[in-house]
Amino acid sequence: MRSTDLEAPVSLIDVASYLPGEPVDTEYFTQYSRSDRMAKNVMFRSPKGRHHAGRDETAVDMAERAIAPLVERHGTDLVSDIDVLITHTQLPDNPVLGAGPEIARRLGLRPKYVFDVHNGGCAAFVHMMFTARMILRTTEARTAMVVAVQNSAGAVFTQPDIRKLAQAPVPGDGCGVGLLVKNDSAPILDIECRTYPEFAGDMDFSTNGERKYWEPGEGQACVSFTESKVTKVFARGNRLVPEVALAVCDRIGVKGRDIDTFVTNQPNRLFLRNWHDALELPAERHPDTFDRCGNLFAAGIPVTLDVTNRAGGLRNGSVVLMSAFAHAGDFAAAAAVRWGAAHA
Known part of the structure; x- marks a missing residue:
């Protein structure tokens, strides 16, 4: 039976995240840096730390590790019954394939709707929430998971020629996920x-x-x-x-x-x-993970939400x-x- 209600409440009921490996100090980059006037630009002033995904750590690995706390908190039944899975990956492991089907396979999901999106960039988490809410309101689907993977810092910005550049120390790697349900418990x-x-x-x-x-x-x-x-x-x-x-x-x-x-x-x-x-x-109402994580691109919002939530700040x-x-x-x-x- 098809259930559609364009005004139905949809809630973001949980968030979780994953940061790979040990923190990488800025000194890793300064040993290679060259004189560059762009380094003085405020856009490229370095954070104190960041995380880098390992060479053999895939986007799906990162997503699986970020989703693990959701499984622990909500049980395998809710997660395994996810109807909608939407993912954004900064650097796809396979340029031909999105991460969605492999994430579903790893977690034992059988979602009816799977979308791998790209155009949302650093705003992809909100973009995916928008898309998920639209699907939940216009179909029989009741649950959705949105996954934002930023995995280009360790892979791209540590290349020998790139790590010398002013922008190289700014990005960090991480993954943030959100769980949405068609109800009014924590409404969008x-x-x-x-x-x-x-x-x-x-x-x-x-x-x-x-x-x-x-x-x-x-x-x-x-x-x-x-x-x-x-x-x-x-x-x-x-x-x-x-x-x-x-x-x-x-x-x-x-x-x-x-x-x-x-x-x-x-x-x-x-x-x-x-x-x-x-x-x-005031600054205290605008949580900041930049110095701890660097620029996480699309993962920045969900990781910051999770870090702040776990600290009791929400x-x-x-x-x-x-x-x-x-x-x-x-x-x-x-x-x-x-x-x-x-x-x-």
Whole structure:
């Protein structure tokens, strides 16, 4: 029987995360660094630490380890009955395949809906919540799991030519997951997703030469920006994250300064400061995992939620606002939830 209710409440009932290996100190990179004026740019000021996935640790390995606490807290029955599985992987282990089916196989799941998404970038966790909520509201599905894997720091940014660059120490690896259920126990209050096609293509992924990344030859592939593009991306990020966040606040009838907890992606310290200032929030209401984990890209929001929740920093019944922008600004998203996730 098909059950559809476009206004049905959908709740984020739990989050969990995984950080691979031992923390990697910034000194690992400074021994290789070269004089680079880009290193002085605020976009590339290094965190104190970060984690790197092992060479043979796959995205599915990381997802399985992040999901383990959800299985412990909710039991194998709930998790094995997941109807919707949505994943985002920063660096797919196999460029042809998404991680979803292999995660399902590992965990013994048989979800009816499996999607591997990519365009959400650093805002992918909110993007996946939006997609999951839409599926839960328009089908008979009742449970969903969303998985954000950031695994490019150890694989890409430690390459011999790349680890010398200003941006190399900034990313870290990690995985964050969320469990959604069609009920009103911890409801998603509102979600805003916006695509900005005019900014697509402003982020480069190249080998610093003529070689395509899949072709044999010299050159190591990495994301890169010209100095002029860094300036543009910084201005966009300063604007987009508060913009979508305040749009959600307006619709749920809450002022930005009255939000209990604001959780964003974690690209650098200056963005974090500017974002909570824009919402007129004190820093203590904007949890920060940057110095511990670096820039976790799409995993930044769920990992920060989990770290803060396990520390007792998220009160049940409070309003938690999430917001992020992706890539060079071609996507941004925000979501507000009435917090009710389980504590570890």
